[in-house]
Structure formats: C-alpha cells, structure tokens
Amino acid sequence: MKISYFFSATLLAAALCTGAPAIAAPEAGITSIRIQNTGEARSDVPFTFGQVFEAGHLQPGQGLGGRLASGTVVPLQVDVKATHGDGSVRHAIVSGVLPELASRQPAGLQLVAAAAQAPAARPAGPRELAATGLDGKVTIVVDGARYTASLAEALATNKPRPWLAGPIASEWLLDAPLKNASGRVHPLLTVRFDVRWYRTLKKQARIDVVVENAKTFAAGARNLVYDVEVEIAGRPAYALVGLTHYHHARWRHSTWWDAERAPALHLQPDTDYLIATGAVPNYDRTLKPDEQALGALGKGLNADTVGPMKIGPLTAYMPTAGGRHDIGPLPGFSVLYLLSMDARARAAMMAAADGSGSWSIHYRDDNTGYPVRTDNAANKGISTHNNLAHRGPLPVPRCDSAPGSSCKSPYGDDTSHQPSLAYLPYLLTGDYYYLEELQFWAASNPLATDPGNSGDGQGLVRWMQVRGQAWSLRTLGHAAYITPDAHPLKAYFTKQVDNNLAFYHAAYVVGNPNKLGLYDGSGPRAASVNGSPPWQDDFLTWSFGHLAELGFAKALPILQWKARYAVGRMTAPGYCWIQGSAYSLKFREDKGLPAYDTFAQLYRENFDRDKLTIDDKPVQHPQGLRYIDQACGSQAQADWLSAATGQRWERGRMVGYSSSPMGFPANMQPTLAMAATYNIPNAERAWSVFTARANQPNYAAAPQWAIVPRTAPVATGKTRNRAR
Incomplete structure (x- = not known):
C-alpha cells in the first residue's frame, strides 16, 4: 500500500483563523535533515529524499511538517512505501519546497509529526504534464539503424506507473x-523515462533516462555498441559515441527540464537516527573520517569512472582477492559518508550505485516488467550458469556466441565478494532506479547454479561459499526489508528470506551438528568445507544478526547458535584468543567426521605443532620452542611470535594483520559487536577482551568493519546505541 500524506502550515493557520476544525500543532521532532545548497542562491527550491523511521514513530494517517530554525514549518508530502509489522511507517519518500536557500548555505529541517491533511482532490496526471510542453527523446544509432524513444509519446499514450503522488x-x-x-521496436534495448514533476513550479521536473539491455527471454542476447543522444525540451542533455552496452546491464542519466534552474543540493x-532504526549497522560514531581518504574519493570521480557502463570506486572484477574498500556490511565509502556527511563520500556512493547497473546480472522478465522471479513452475528451472545452457524447461538464453558478436565484459560478478551497492542509496533518496538495482542483485544471486541447489525456486543460498552466503543473505534481507509493501516482489523476497532461515534453523539450531557453533556444511546441497575459515564464518554469523536487526525474528535463534563460534574463540577455556582471528582452522579429523567437541581440542589440533602459519607466512621458533607452551596473551607468547616472525610482536596482539582496518580481527569485529548486542553468553567478556587488544587498526580511512554493540537489540523497539 502506498499512501501520500501532506501537512500544510498555511492550512493550519487558516483553520485556526476561520474557526474551522483545529488541526493539531506539530509534535516533537522525529529526526532532521540538513539541506545544503551547493550552487547559487535560489527561491522555491524543490527537494525529495528517502527517510526510514523507527517502529512507532510515524503512525498510519499521520503527516509530517518540516520545521526550519526560524520556526517556519515547510509543507511536506510523504509517500509511504514500506511499513513495520505494527503498521507504522518504515520507509517513506518526503518532498517539499524551500521558500529560499542562499548560495552555499544549509537549511536544517526538523521532521515533526502532525495530523494528516487531506490529499489534493485531483492528483496530477502525465497528460497534464504533457500539456505544459515537456518533450524529450532518446536517439540510439545501433547496427547502422536509428531508433528513437519519445517522452511526449510516453506521456500521452502509455499507462504510467505512479511512484510519487501528491500536491x-x-x-x-x-x-x-x-x-x-x-x-x-528494437529487440533488445529498452528505454524508460522516470519523470518527477513539481507541479506548482514552472518547468521544475527531473527526468531520469534509463536504458537497458536486460531482457531475460529474448533470443540473441549480446553486447551492443551504439551512439546515443538525449534531448530534453529541445536542448541536448547528453550524448556519447561508441558506447559498449554489455548484455543484461543498464545505465541511467539524470537531468532537469529547466537545466539552468536545477537545484544543486546535498x-x-x-x-x-538512521542507525537507531536498525536499518543500518551500529557504526562507531566516535570515529573521525580521514580527510585524505575523503579527498581521494572526490578525485577518483571523473570521466573514466562516472557515466554509462562506469562503476565509480568499485572493483570491476569482484572475485579480486584481498582487503577492499567496497567489501563489508556496507562499503567503506558509504560508511565514510554516514560518519562525515561529506559530499565527496556521498558522490562516491552514488557513483557506485549508478554503476551497479553495469554488471551482466540484470534479468528483467519480459512478461511482468520486473526482475525475474523463480517461484513458479515456468521459471523455477532458470539458471544463468553457462554449463547449464542446454537444460530446460526454460533456460535463460545465453549471450549470443555467433561469430563477430561480443559477449565479453570487464565486469565480473561474484557473491563471495559482492558489495552492498544500492541499498543505502535507495534508503536515502527513494529513487526507483536504486530500488530496482537492489532487487536485480537480490534476484540474481541464487541463479548461478543448478536450480536444485537453490531449492528449485526457493532462493536458497546454501550452495555458495560461506562468505557468499553471508553477503547474499545481506542483500536479500535488504531487498525484503525495504521493498515497498505494494510492490509485487515484496512477498517474493520476504518468502526467500524465510526459506533461507528455515534451512539454517533446521540444519544448525535443530540439527545441532557441532558444539562449537561453526558452519560445517550441514544440510542438503550445502557448500562443503574442508576447514573453517573463521573470518568467512564471522561474516555469516553477522548476517543473521543483521537480519534480526531488520526485524526478521527467525534469524535470532540462528544467531544465538552461530555466535558461539566467535565468542568461544575469544573466551572459551583452552582456546587462546590471540588466535581468534586465525585465517583457517582444522575443525575435524577428516571430511564426514564430527567436529571437535571443545574449543580446547580445536586449539590443540591447530597449534600443537612446531611450525605455524602466521599472517600467511610459515614460521618456526629459531630455538625450537613450542608456541602452545606459551601462556595465552603473555609476554612469553609475544616474544615467541617476535622471534618466529622476525618482527616486533606486542603483547596482546591478535594474528591476522591486526593493525589493518581490513585484517581478520577487523573482520571479526561486527560479529562480536552483534553477539554483545544480543546478549550471547560470554559475549560481553569477548567484546572486552577484543577491545583491549594491542595493535588495533585505525578505521578513519576505511571504517566498513567499525561496528560496535548496541545498548539493546533493535527488536525491543526502544533501541539506543553506544559507541566504543
């Protein structure tokens, strides 16, 4: 259900003066937003943004007003998109018009709940906009032929899908x-105009042009090379010669009807407040982002990184190994923005979100118009794996391999290294393009395997690498959490989350296959593991905690079972926490045999030996002393590590590149924070030991792992947060 609410200070005053029924005055502020003018002084400045709300803070039927520092209340339109389980508003798109905004100056806007004002009697329609004279077209010259898409024709004849509706x-x-x-009509390319019109302002409309090569069932899928021109209201808005548009990819360009009057806002x-809602993790807000890192983000955005088929600060080939800025619960540049509100970090985040359309994972169902879904008999056999191209009943047509055609792309997707690309941008902007990006990635993740592995349409991620399961669950959870209630894919993604949680609950909580809480490959068709990579296991544990934060209650018992592994590596008798962040651990004698019963046994079987691997290097004490004989966390243990590695090793320093903000202790931090948040036994002690360790990283330039415990789980509805 999508509801539009409108609060008008003018109507409030009129009601009080004329004896009409009184409208309640604004209540205490819910949250605030700062609107920064980055251009010239303007009057009648339109703005629109996405806003997530804590459960219970904005009730159905309530409106919003925007209170300025002067006390003036700016009328706001609230398009409700998603609601919490109690019916209160979870996510809405808020629009308004500032009376004036000085050059390079900000305006603070406090959002205050108020009685809802009746919506406009007659909402605007696209034909009304067409009558004002707005026109535009996209011209593409491909394979020697000229193709054109007309905005005026679309306004006049098509059945539009409304996204915002109000006064x-x-x-x-x-x-x-x-x-x-x-x-x-071109057999592969499609064009969509997303037109946002501020009706009372002359020629104030934002036009997004979205060009796709994303049909799922059309024959002859391939890369296309073309020249493109975008024209709005008779003026050139964009042009590019020789663009290579990869198969099952898309791009967008945003412009304004009156380009000279386009608002320049940050x-x-x-x-x-955003963190308090639980929509994003509890990042350590005591951190001060590094100015050099912010400057580098700004300098990194140029003609080579921004635009159609460009990806901003992202890594093109996702399987690239090593610590990366874009991998984590949220990417580093997104967290830098959350902690700094710096325009350069936001620009990097938005360039990545725009660029996420460049990967060949976009499969739009030609019949429904939405990202393809597999929860039906016709589609449940879909797979995008190249080795399954011959399989029925309905294989997705592969990229055309005919001589002379091109299917190659510099962009390689990979669930095991998949960033969170569009979730936060959609949360903050409400732009439909970003919502669809999130949905495309969530829908595509289970498809690259035999359909039986993903549950024949259930969307199970059990078959992926452990880290791939973690990041896919995160992306799926985000899609289910924030997709609008009325969207056809809302129930689809929510059911897929439920399907996955049911699998892990049966395999681990009920099955209880080991006493350590580690992922051991249990459950039918699950990815097998020969040893435990603790850092990957920690990613998976964190993902269950994050799903619990988002309100998926069935994730909590799985978190409680899984978190024992991270907590135990920091606190269990017989296991030294210095090795809590080891790269890999042998957890059973052989494949198919039970896991070790205790953490003490896990420790002995991995470290009771003459030679060890420390930070990817084989090491041995020059005098033959044994590592396991040194007391945990002692100076003697640090001396052993110094002698064996040839570098100074501080007492209390963990293994795994401890000083790196992308090292294995850093990777462990979100899981320990989540365990402490949800009061996992011994988690508070594990967090205390962890935060007292030596040689800690400086997260100022790369804070994607800098998550700290909340004072109470979000599910209580009374969450407040703590910083380390």
Whole structure:
C-alpha cells in the first residue's frame, strides 16, 4: 500500500483563523535533515529524499511538517512505501519546497509529526504534464539503424506507473518503445523515462533516462555498441559515441527540464537516527573520517569512472582477492559518508550505485516488467550458469556466441565478494532506479547454479561459499526489508528470506551438528568445507544478526547458535584468543567426521605443532620452542611470535594483520559487536577482551568493519546505541 500524506502550515493557520476544525500543532521532532545548497542562491527550491523511521514513530494517517530554525514549518508530502509489522511507517519518500536557500548555505529541517491533511482532490496526471510542453527523446544509432524513444509519446499514450503522488510532487515511470523509422521496436534495448514533476513550479521536473539491455527471454542476447543522444525540451542533455552496452546491464542519466534552474543540493540525514532504526549497522560514531581518504574519493570521480557502463570506486572484477574498500556490511565509502556527511563520500556512493547497473546480472522478465522471479513452475528451472545452457524447461538464453558478436565484459560478478551497492542509496533518496538495482542483485544471486541447489525456486543460498552466503543473505534481507509493501516482489523476497532461515534453523539450531557453533556444511546441497575459515564464518554469523536487526525474528535463534563460534574463540577455556582471528582452522579429523567437541581440542589440533602459519607466512621458533607452551596473551607468547616472525610482536596482539582496518580481527569485529548486542553468553567478556587488544587498526580511512554493540537489540523497539 502506498499512501501520500501532506501537512500544510498555511492550512493550519487558516483553520485556526476561520474557526474551522483545529488541526493539531506539530509534535516533537522525529529526526532532521540538513539541506545544503551547493550552487547559487535560489527561491522555491524543490527537494525529495528517502527517510526510514523507527517502529512507532510515524503512525498510519499521520503527516509530517518540516520545521526550519526560524520556526517556519515547510509543507511536506510523504509517500509511504514500506511499513513495520505494527503498521507504522518504515520507509517513506518526503518532498517539499524551500521558500529560499542562499548560495552555499544549509537549511536544517526538523521532521515533526502532525495530523494528516487531506490529499489534493485531483492528483496530477502525465497528460497534464504533457500539456505544459515537456518533450524529450532518446536517439540510439545501433547496427547502422536509428531508433528513437519519445517522452511526449510516453506521456500521452502509455499507462504510467505512479511512484510519487501528491500536491507537491508527482512521479511516473514511463516505458518508451525504442523504434526505428518504420516503427519496428528494437529487440533488445529498452528505454524508460522516470519523470518527477513539481507541479506548482514552472518547468521544475527531473527526468531520469534509463536504458537497458536486460531482457531475460529474448533470443540473441549480446553486447551492443551504439551512439546515443538525449534531448530534453529541445536542448541536448547528453550524448556519447561508441558506447559498449554489455548484455543484461543498464545505465541511467539524470537531468532537469529547466537545466539552468536545477537545484544543486546535498542532503544530509541524521546518522544517529538512521542507525537507531536498525536499518543500518551500529557504526562507531566516535570515529573521525580521514580527510585524505575523503579527498581521494572526490578525485577518483571523473570521466573514466562516472557515466554509462562506469562503476565509480568499485572493483570491476569482484572475485579480486584481498582487503577492499567496497567489501563489508556496507562499503567503506558509504560508511565514510554516514560518519562525515561529506559530499565527496556521498558522490562516491552514488557513483557506485549508478554503476551497479553495469554488471551482466540484470534479468528483467519480459512478461511482468520486473526482475525475474523463480517461484513458479515456468521459471523455477532458470539458471544463468553457462554449463547449464542446454537444460530446460526454460533456460535463460545465453549471450549470443555467433561469430563477430561480443559477449565479453570487464565486469565480473561474484557473491563471495559482492558489495552492498544500492541499498543505502535507495534508503536515502527513494529513487526507483536504486530500488530496482537492489532487487536485480537480490534476484540474481541464487541463479548461478543448478536450480536444485537453490531449492528449485526457493532462493536458497546454501550452495555458495560461506562468505557468499553471508553477503547474499545481506542483500536479500535488504531487498525484503525495504521493498515497498505494494510492490509485487515484496512477498517474493520476504518468502526467500524465510526459506533461507528455515534451512539454517533446521540444519544448525535443530540439527545441532557441532558444539562449537561453526558452519560445517550441514544440510542438503550445502557448500562443503574442508576447514573453517573463521573470518568467512564471522561474516555469516553477522548476517543473521543483521537480519534480526531488520526485524526478521527467525534469524535470532540462528544467531544465538552461530555466535558461539566467535565468542568461544575469544573466551572459551583452552582456546587462546590471540588466535581468534586465525585465517583457517582444522575443525575435524577428516571430511564426514564430527567436529571437535571443545574449543580446547580445536586449539590443540591447530597449534600443537612446531611450525605455524602466521599472517600467511610459515614460521618456526629459531630455538625450537613450542608456541602452545606459551601462556595465552603473555609476554612469553609475544616474544615467541617476535622471534618466529622476525618482527616486533606486542603483547596482546591478535594474528591476522591486526593493525589493518581490513585484517581478520577487523573482520571479526561486527560479529562480536552483534553477539554483545544480543546478549550471547560470554559475549560481553569477548567484546572486552577484543577491545583491549594491542595493535588495533585505525578505521578513519576505511571504517566498513567499525561496528560496535548496541545498548539493546533493535527488536525491543526502544533501541539506543553506544559507541566504543
């Protein structure tokens, strides 16, 4: 259900003066947003942003007003998209118009709940916009033929999909056929205009042009090379020659009807409130982001990194190994933005979100118009794995391998190294393009295998590497959490989350296959493991905690079972916490045999030997002393490590690149924070030991792992957060 609420200070005053029924005055503020003008002084400045709310803070039927520092209340339109289980608003898109905004100056806007004002009697329609004279077109010259998509035609004839509807802003998603001179529609390329119109402001409309090569069932899928021109209201808005558009990829370009009057705004949400909602992890807000890192993000955005088929600060080949800025619960540049509200970090985050369309994972169902779903008899056999191209009943057509055609792309996707690409951008902007990006990635993740591995349409991620399971669950959870209630894919993603949680609950909580809480490959068709990579296991444990934060209650028992592994490596008798962040651990004698019964046994079987591997290097004490004989956390243990590694080793320093903000102790931090948040036995002690360790990283330039415990789980509805 999508509801639009409108609060008007003018109507409030009129009601009080005329004796009409009184409208309640604004209540205490819920949260705030800072609107920074980055351009010239303007009057009547339109703005739109996405806002997530804590459960219970904005009730159904309530409106919002935006209170300025002067006390003036700016009328706001609230398009409700998603709601909490209690019916209160979870996510909404908020629109308004500032009376004026000085050059390079900010305006703080406090969001205050108020009685809802009745919506406009007659919402604007696309034909009304067309009558004002807005026109535009996309021209693409491909394979020697010219194709054109007309905005005016789409406004006048198509059935638009409304996205925003109210007295301040209306937005429609308009599919525009890309046709040649004879009226033939291009078999692969499609165009959509997303038009956001501020009705009361002359020529104030934002036009997003989305070009896709993303059909799922069309024959002849391939890369296309073309020239493209975008024209809005008779003026050139964008042009590019020789663009290579990869198969099953897409791009967008955003422009304004009156380009000279286009608002230049940097919108800064309240990070404390955003974190308190549980929508994003509890990042350590005592950190001060590094200026050099912010500067590097800004310098990294240029013609080589921004634009169609460009990916901003992302790594093109996702399987690339090693610590990376884009891998983590959220990417480093996104967290830098949350902690700094710096425009350079936001620009990097948005460039990555735009660029996420460049990977060949976008499969749009030609019949429904939405990302392909597999929970039906016709589609449940879909797989994008190249080795399964011959399989029925309905294999996705592979990229055309005919001579002369091209299917190669510099962009390689990989669930094991998949960043969170569009979730936070959608949360903060409400732009439909970012919602679809999140949905495309969530929908595609289970497809690259035999359908039986993913549960024949259930969306199970059990078959992936352990870290791939973690990041896929995160992406799926984000899609289920934030997809609008009325969207056809809401129930689909929610059911897939439920399917996955049911699998892990049966395999681990009920099956209880080991006493350590580690992932051991249990459950039918699950990825087998020969040893335990603790850092990957920690990613998976954190993902269950994050799903619990998002309100998926069935994730909590799995977290409680799994978190024992991380907590035990820091606190269990007989296991030395210095090795809590080891790269890999042998956890059973052989494949198929039970896991070790105790952490003490786990420790002995891995470290009761003459030679060890420390930070990827084989080491041995020059005098033949045994590592396991040194007391845990002692100076003698540090001396042994110094002598064996040839470098100074501080007492209380953990293994695994301890000083790196991307090292294995850093990777462990979110899981220990989550365990402490949810009061896992001994988790508080594990967190204390962890935070007292020596040689800790400086997260100022790369804070993606800098998550700290909350004072209470989000599920209580009364969460407040703590910083380390």
